[in-house]
Each structure stands twice: as structure tokens, then as C-alpha cells.
Amino acid sequence: MKPTLLITGATGFVGAHLIRHFTKQPYRVIALGRSPLAPKALLKTGAKYFPADLCKDPLPKQADIILHAAGLASDTASPKALFQANVQGTKRLITKTTHSFFVYISSSSVYPLSTAVHREEEPIDPNLLSDYGRSKLQAEKIVASYENSVILRPRAIYGTHDRVLLPRILSLRKGNNILLPCTADNLTSLTHVHNLILAIETCIRSPSTCAQETFNITDASPYQLREVVLQIIREATDRRLSVLTFPSPLVYGISSLIRKLKLNSKINKTSLDMLCKNHVLSIEKARSMLGYTPVHTFYNTYSDIMKWLKTQDLNTYLKDPSNAPWS
Numbered sequence: 263m264k265p266t267l268l269i270t271g272a273t274g275f276v277g278a279h280l281i282r283h284f285t286k287q288p289y290r291v292i293a294l295g296r297s298p299l300a301p302k303a304l305l306k307t308g309a310k311y312f313p314a315d316l317c318k319d320p321l322p323k324q325a326d327i328i329l330h331a332a333g334l335a336s337d338t339a340s341p342k343a344l345f346q347a348n349v350q351g352t353k354r355l356i357t358k359t360t361h362s363f364f365v366y367i368s369s370s371s372v373y374p375l376s377t378a379v380h381r382e383e384e385p386i387d388p389n390l391l392s393d394y395g396r397s398k399l400q401a402e403k404i405v406a407s408y409e410n411s412v413i414l415r416p417r418a419i420y421g422t423h424d425r426v427l428l429p430r431i432l433s434l435r436k437g438n439n440i441l442l443p444c445t446a447d448n449l450t451s452l453t454h455v456h457n458l459i460l461a462i463e464t465c466i467r468s469p470s471t472c473a474q475e476t477f478n479i480t481d482a483s484p485y486q487l488r489e490v491v492l493q494i495i496r497e498a499t500d501r502r503l504s505v506l507t508f509p510s511p512l513v514y515g516i517s518s519l520i521r522k523l524k525l526n527s528k529i530n531k532t533s534l535d536m537l538c539k540n541h542v543l544s545i546e547k548a549r550s551m552l553g554y555t556p557v558h559t560f561y562n563t564y565s566d567i568m569k570w571l572k573t574q575d576l577n578t579y580l581k582d583p584s585n586a587p588w589s
């Protein structure tokens with residue numbers, strides 16, 4: 263009998279990629295999503311849809327392997343909502359569903375911002391993290407107490423069907439200009455979603471090698487974010503655009519004013535940090551212990567991303583990218 267793989271976050275960007283990938287492998291895939299009905303394209307993959315809110319609904323009783331990609335990844339959600347979805351949801355899943363191996367998709371947000379390269383063994387002060395980062399770190403602690411589990415820390419996952427990073431980058435275009443809140447010449451790690459899948463496959467093929475370990479998972483080398491941002495916007499719009507760069511102290515000042523006035527805006531400290539601060543992760547541990555060899559890069563995958571983007575109505579996508587994982 264084929265082993266059963268339970269994938270959470272079925273309506274999300276990462277979960278949808280995992281479902282598309284693992285339904286083509288010899289697994290019986292159960293796709294857990296919060297919405298009562300499954301997207302049509304999901305059902306076509308052959309996965310069995312299991313509707314459930316991780317925080318309150320009955321969960322599947324048993325699976326051989328759980329890939330936990332559900333989570334609230336938001337820089338504006340309240341600490342309570344983040345705790346419920348990321349900490350309580352993870353706790354319920356890991357305790358209520360019998361399994362022999364558990365893969366937790368954590369995040370680079372468990373590291374504070376710094377110019378140093380982040381390694382898995384570094385001590386982390388939770389007070390330096392965003393609410394989101396703190397909730398992911400708390401969830402990690404729960405997962406780490408289970409023997410047959412592994413924690414993966416990707417950084418800014420990208421690829422086709424993305425509903426966070428790509429819309430955020432594309433919204434920097436205003437008319438014939440690209441508005442950058444800083445020079446964006448900082449270095450950042452990024453993780454192509456298929457590199458993350460490579461790491462997951464390696465872990466589930468040899469669980470004993472990675473049990474109770476934590477691994478940073480990114481592309482082979484960091485990127486200069488400015489290059490990536492400009493290439494995506496120029497390719498997506500097919501127009502000659504000029505770049506207007508604002509001094510970052512001014513933009514950070516405006517964002518703090520927006521926060522104080524409790525105004526609704528996409529400009530906040532976390533979204534600015536994403537563009538303006540270094541955030542680089544070392545993948546030496548994954549390379550040496552797992553033999554992780556990421557082959558996908560922004561440069562060898564952006565044409566696929568652009569091809570997919572051209573199948574979407576850009577205005578609708580930018581206004582509401584929530585359906586992107588399955589469209």
C-alpha cells in the first residue's frame with residue numbers, strides 16, 4: 263500500500279505546490295484546507311480533500327507522513343491570531359494525528375534582522391522578533407519535542423502561484439515608475455519552492471538522518487534584491503520604467519507614523535525590512551547532513567514565473583491574489 267502523506271495549507275502557495283508534486287509520486291495524498299470546498303484544480307490532482315480548521319475541527323486520525331505547510335504568515339495579524347494559527351494549530355495537528363514523521367515548514371523570521379549570516383545553532387532572543395517570527399519559533403519548540411520530526415526554515419519562498427512575495431514586488435510599480443523605499447542593494451536569501459520540495463523529499467526519504475534537526479533551506483547563493491525586483495517588474499510590465507529611490511529613514515519614519523495613527527497600509531516595518539535589510543541564511547548544515555543541493559535559482563526559473571504570470575489577469579491578481587495557488 264502507498265504511504266499516506268497529509269499536506270496542510272492546501273489552499274496556500276506552498277501547500278498547493280506540495281500537492282501538485284507529491285500526487286505525482288507513489289503516495290496517497292490527503293490535502294487539508296480550511297475552506298469547506300476544495301479548489302477544482304486541486305481535486306484534479308487526485309488528492310483527497312479534507313476540510314478542517316486546525317484550531318478547532320476534527321483532524322484526520324492517521325497519516326504516515328505529515329507535511330505541515332499551513333500557517334498564518336502575516337505582518338499585520340494580531341499576536342493572538344498568530345498564536346492560534348501557528349502555535350495552537352501546530353500543537354493540535356502533531357498531537358491529534360498519529361504519524362511516523364512530521365515535517366514543519368517554519369521560517370527565516372525566527373532569526374532577528376542582522377548583517378550576520380544566520381546559522382541554525384545560534385541563540386535567538388524572541389524579544390527581537392516580529393509577532394509572526396515569535397509564533398513560528400514557539401511552534402518550532404513544540405515540534406522539536408517530538409522525536410520523529412524535522413524543522414525546515416525557508417526564506418522568502420518564490421515561484422509560480424505565489425500570493426505574497428510577487429504581488430508585493432509588483433505593487434512597487436506606480437505608473438511608469440518603480441518606487442523603491444531604499445536602494446535595495448542589500449543581500450538576501452530566497453528559496454525557490456522547488457528547492458524546498460527537494461529538501462522535503464530528502465528528509466522523508468531518510469528520516470533518521472534529519473530527525474529532531476533544524477535546517478535552513480534557501481537557494482544556493484543569496485541575491486541582491488534590487489536586481490531581482492527590477493527584473494521581475496520590467497519583465498512583467500514590458501515597459502520602460504524609471505526607478506525612483508526614497509531615502510530609507512524618511513520611509514521608515516512614515517511607516518512608524520502610519521502605525522501610530524493606526525492607518526491601514528501595506529507599508530510597515532516588516533515589509534520595509536524585507537526590501538531594505540540584509541537577511542542571509544547559511545545552508546551549510548543542510549548541504550553537509552542531507553546532501554541538499556539546490557538547483558533552482560531566480561535566474562533559471564524567472565521565465566517560468568513570468569509565463570505563469572501572463573496567464574493571470576494582472577489587475578485581479580494584484581487586487582486579490584488569494585486564489586493564485588490553484589489558478
Ligand SMILES: NC(=O)c1ccc[n+]([C@@H]2O[C@H](COP(=O)([O-])OP(=O)(O)OC[C@H]3O[C@@H](n4cnc5c(N)ncnc54)[C@H](OP(=O)(O)O)[C@@H]3O)[C@@H](O)[C@H]2O)c1
Nearest residue numbers: 271272273274275276296315316331332333335369418419
Ligand atoms: N511564503 C513565504 O515566503 C514563506 C517563507 C518562509 C516560511 N513560510 C511558511 O510556509 C508556510 C506556507 O506559507 P505560504 O506562503 O504557502 O502561505 P499561504 O499561501 O498564506 O498559505 C497558508 C495556508 O495555511 C492555511 N491556514 C492558515 N490558518 C489555518 C488554520 N487555522 N487551519 C487550517 N489551515 C490554515 C491557509 O488557509 P486559507 O487559505 O483558508 O487562509 C493557507 O492554505 C507557512 O507556515 C509560512 O509560515 C512561508
